[in-house]
Amino acid sequence: MLFNSGIFALFFAAFLPLYLLCRRHVTARNLLLILASYVFYGWWDPRFLILVAVSTAVDYVAALGAAGKPVRTVDLLKSGAFLLAVTLASLAFAAADIWLLVPVGAGMLVLAAVIRLILRTDGPARNKYWLLLSLTTNLGILAFFKYCNFFVGSIVAVLTDLGIDAHAQRFSIILPVGLSFYTFQAISRTIDSYQRRFEPQYSIVNYAAFHAFFPQLVAGPIERAGHLMPQFESVRPFDGRLLASGALLFLWGLYQKIVIADNVARIADSLFTAPGGQSGGATLAGVLAFAVQIYCDFCGYSNMARGLARILGFDLMINFNLPYFARTPAEFWQRWHISLSRWLRDYLYISLGGNRGGRMKMYRNLMITMLLGGLWHGASWTFVAWGGFHGAIQVAYRALGIDTRIEGSRFASASGFTIQVASWFVTMTLVCIGWILFRAHTFDDAVAILRNLFATTGYTTAQFSGLWGYTAPLMLIEGFQRVSGRPEILMVGPFLLRYTLTVILVLTLFAFSVHGSHEFIYFDF
Amino acid sequence: MLFRRITLGILLLLYTLVLAEAYFRVFDPQALMPRYITSTPWGVRGNIPNARYWNHTPEVDVEYRINNQGLRADRSIPLHKPPGTCRVAVFGDSFFFGIELQLPETFEGQLERRLREAGFRAEVLNFSVGGFGTAEMLQNFTGFGQQFEPDVVIFSWDDSDVQDNVRSGLFRLNDGQLQPADSKYLPGVKTSDWLMRFRLYRAIADHSEFYSFIREKAGLLIKRQIWKSGKSSPNSAPVEQTNIGGEAAEEESNAEKKRAALELSSALLLRAHDVVSAQGADFYVVEIPYKLSRVRVRPSVNALSSDVQSHIKVVGTSAALNKAARPDLKLYFETGQGHLTPVGVGILVDETMKKLHSSPQLAACAAPPLQ
Structure with missing residues (x-):
């Protein structure tokens, strides 16, 4: 269901x-x-x-x-x-x-x-x-x-x-x-x-x-x-406040899923089903669309789950904390699928020795954890490679001390601001490259997409308008959440403002949702 | 306290309605497509006689005038045709009714002009009603249209007819034999008749984009639910469904339903052919293909049985539409309900004319070409 x-x-x-x-x-x-x-x-x-x-x-x-x-x-x-x-x-x-x-x-x-x-x-x-x-x-x-x-x-x-004739059912x-x-x-x-x-x-x-x-x-x-x-x-407990905030959280998750994820999925699907011969613009739009799709698909599900649980009086943990604002790969994993990241940290990484036993062991533990984390997502070598890629970039960041330098820079100063923005941009680029490995059916497809990304053709406004149209409201809302530090903006402000936002959200669900119930990507994991 | 609450509730409701109307006008403009539909004595829906209404979309503003007989025409049509004149009676759904088209741009308007230019003393009558399937067209012909003594009868055919024919429940297949199942199919007409009595409702239906959105969505939802439910079985024996096997069983069940529905549609077209031929008229089916993109359409007639293809004069139009399609040319409207544009209709008329030239019935009213 x-x-x-x-x-x-x-x-x-x-x-x-x-x-x-x-x-x-x-x-x-x-x-x-x-x-x-x-x-x-x-x-x-x-x-x-x-x-x-x-x-x-x-x-x-x-x-x-x-x-x-x-x-x-x-x-x-x-x-x-x-x-x-x-x-x-x-x-x-x-x-x-x-x-x-x-x-x-x-x-x-x-x-x-x-x-x-x-x-x-x-x-x-x-x-x-x-x-x-x-x-x-x-x-x-x-x-x-x-x-x-x-x-x-x-x-x-x-x-x-190895030259051995092997067959398996x-x-x-x-x-x-x-x-x-x-x-x-x-x-x-x-x-x-x-x-x-x-x-x-x-x-x-x-x-x-x-x-x-x-x-x-x-x-x-x-x-x-x-x-x-x-x-x-x-x-x-059960009361009107929990019911209202739970329902709103559910609606917000539903919006992420059926308005954003399911609509941008068409842009991503057109790239990943036939990656060869796509223009640079279509490839970039497809990759960005998948980055938005997988986030809204999974974060949307988590928000719906949390909303339903809240209506029933239960509190589920936050699973996504604005991951696309991360400035380093490590921070990305602290914000993305938090319940799995913590599981892997507590039961795998720490069990393997964690940060103890020197830098090389720490890197080894990190790589093993990320490789197995990749495998958890699906029975395919592309998922393992995706995990390995994230492990490798985290090891590189730690080895070069980039994490510490970025954390040490202050947002208020001009140089600090530049460092923070540049590090965010680099992290997002790396995350998107990772999504190519994650979504591609084969390594050949992934290589073709990466190659097409460097093509200079097809960078038209029309290519990105669909993606931008569905993503802009999300960016606005998440930007507000990031700046204000208040994750549930629909519960903020005077009644009429909250009511108006809720009505607009509901109308958007009806007006812009894709017909039919589309499965969630993470159901397959 | 209670009075204050009720007042606040009413104000909030009004605010919500205004907000919703503003939302659709700003973010998701809707085509205003009012439905002026009522019941007819022959058991199917008909256009409200003498109705006059408008359709606004970002692409067109169209006025519809229905004559006193429920036909889309700007005059009353005498039952008996003038001497020496042939009549072509067209039965279809919204495509042939001419939604999004001015009267002269409709299939009937263009066909009549082309026939006259080709030297035929002919008049083309529009018996189409939005939402009709073949079963309703057949009932409309036998109950009403045949009185107008047509020499040629044209039925439209598009993909939506497959489900429409099942949903109407007017006919069923019993061991491969077409049998009448119900004498009436008037979905939502009672409610619509009641609502149309109120001026406020008519104003909302004519002008509210929010209402238009709700009506279209609700209509689609109801149609899908009827199709999904076992109620709309094209056979007298319902398709058996298992509760295990999930999607595979559902797909199999859907494929079986679709096959049976196509059989029913083919049988209906053959029946229509027989009934029209018995009246001494020529029978044609004009294909309305499904739009895939601006440059490609999908044929709709290929799925019909080989009997239909061999017995009935089918005017295939998909090849001509595909040939004419260009990225800079609109053959179908794109912001309203996706009906054919005047150019698209013109191509259908071209293809129909090629077949009508050889109609023995029309030969009787051929005159020297106009100078």
Whole structure:
């Protein structure tokens, strides 16, 4: 179910009154949230609810065990019963796939055997085994559904290059929506439990509601248990102010998605579907259009998720903080997809050693983190190259001390202003070059686009007018947000001004939106 | 307190309406395209007799005059044709009604002039109504148009007819046989008739860009929903839908719907041919292609069944339009509702004339060319 679809509007309109009826009773509210979240996700394909349930059931007990808490038989039974109930319910809507009961049953038996083995161990080792169970399960699901064909294809390609005749069957595997998001969120909770940064509780209802919370289930933000989980254990507020600000945030996200992203997508698509032979102007317009598209697509989704959660009284973290105002690549990553950047920093970069152990190790850790971050975005070498490119430019900035020099320059002075503007321009140029790698289907396409960028043809006003028309209001608003430091400008000023802006926003949504519900780019990640 | 709140609410509503009207006039000007449509005794929509209204777009300002019989004409048409004169009756949707065109620029206006120049004592009558599909054109002919003793009957054909024919529900295919399904199709006419009684509504419909935007969007949305829902099945047996398989099943279901809808349209055209021929008139179908860009159009007749292509005189126009298309030439309007310009219509008329020259019915009223 897409936020920008009519069916979601109906779904939410039916859900909200029920939610308000039971919001003061935590367990009833969370049961309703589980049901709603599973309907929301299962609308796409009910069979994949089983994966959500597997991740929930395993991490429910794994986090308890990793935190050193006793995992009782009743907890194991609750976990198993939850998985079984979701499996049967989802297969009730997919009767043709009843055979899935066999692998699910077999998986449960294997899990039971592994858990039995873990329970035989003692002390800190047992905590580690619980953590390993969570990592193996979540990363195993991710590896199979997202990367199986990529790994097999890459191995075959390498063997073929070495002169070895290798063939492999390409599996017909559907990538479940939001898999990378909910598995990472589950892993982070178990790691935090293991590292004693978070204390898991025994309620599977509360945990399942947190794990599948529909506003952020399919495309984040990847929340930390320490921030979001306690909200599922308490009564959440609901009032007119939250409703208004949540609705406005949702509308702003919707505007970013269906007015800006979906419209400029046409300019980007015309470049990336046929990159050869494009003029310099068309190439630049296409690259800039994609930079705007991916930002508004993903930031729009995050804002809609935050807006919906706020209406329900939940607070989700800010996922984008004006990333296109960044002056260095490192600052860009502090502002872009913040929940993933922090996840990679806390659980990968720091685990690899972080800044400790000298400059070379730090550079190595940075490169590994960015390469894997690239791979997280998609099973393709172009994504890995994109991650590697961002890793390399961050290493170069650090090695040359550019980060420190830019941070040291003062905006007020003329030279400082020049440095800040120039560094912003260079960073944005690098980010856009990165987007070419990200969006291009092949490396050949990326090279062709980079080559065409230097062509001097096609720099006409008409080439950029469409892009400019959709981007100018965004730039104005984000400029105001940057200068004023107030991220939610629709909530600022006297009533009539706010009302007028809101009416204009709604009218623009109707007047300039692209027909039909277009999927979000990050659904594929 | 309550009075103050109500007053504030009304003021806010008025402010919102004014703001919305100003928004569309500044940021997204709309074509003002009022609909003067009512019901007819033969069960389909018709133009409101004696109506006079205007259509404003950034490209054109057009006046529409409907005669006392509901035809777009500046005079009343006698049922019986004058001796020695042939009649060409044109049935179509907004393209042939002549939306965005002055009366002499319409297909009918240009065709009549060209026929007279070619030496035919002919008059061309415009029976078109915006939004019509083939099924409604057929009903309009049998219920109304045939009384005017036409010698030649022309039906328009464009892509939108495929869905229109299904949506109207006037005919269905049962085991490949075309059967009447309903005697009436009057979508929204009751509401429209009621609203048109009010001068304020007519003023809003004639002049408000905000209203025009809402009406067009709502109309499109309703049409799409009807098409999507199972209600608009072209067959008596609805297409089976599975709840699994997501997009693939939906695509398959849509392809099946489209195939069945094309079958229905082909059957309707063949039926129209038979009915018109039984009256002793010649029957033609004129293609209105779909505009892809300023320099390219897509044919619309290719999808019709081979029976239609072999039995009916189809005036294909896409090749001529593609040949004439140039980046600096508008064949379709670009800021209103995208109908054909006078130049585009002229090309359709050229192609139609090539076929009409060989019409045995028209030969009877051929006269020496005017000097």
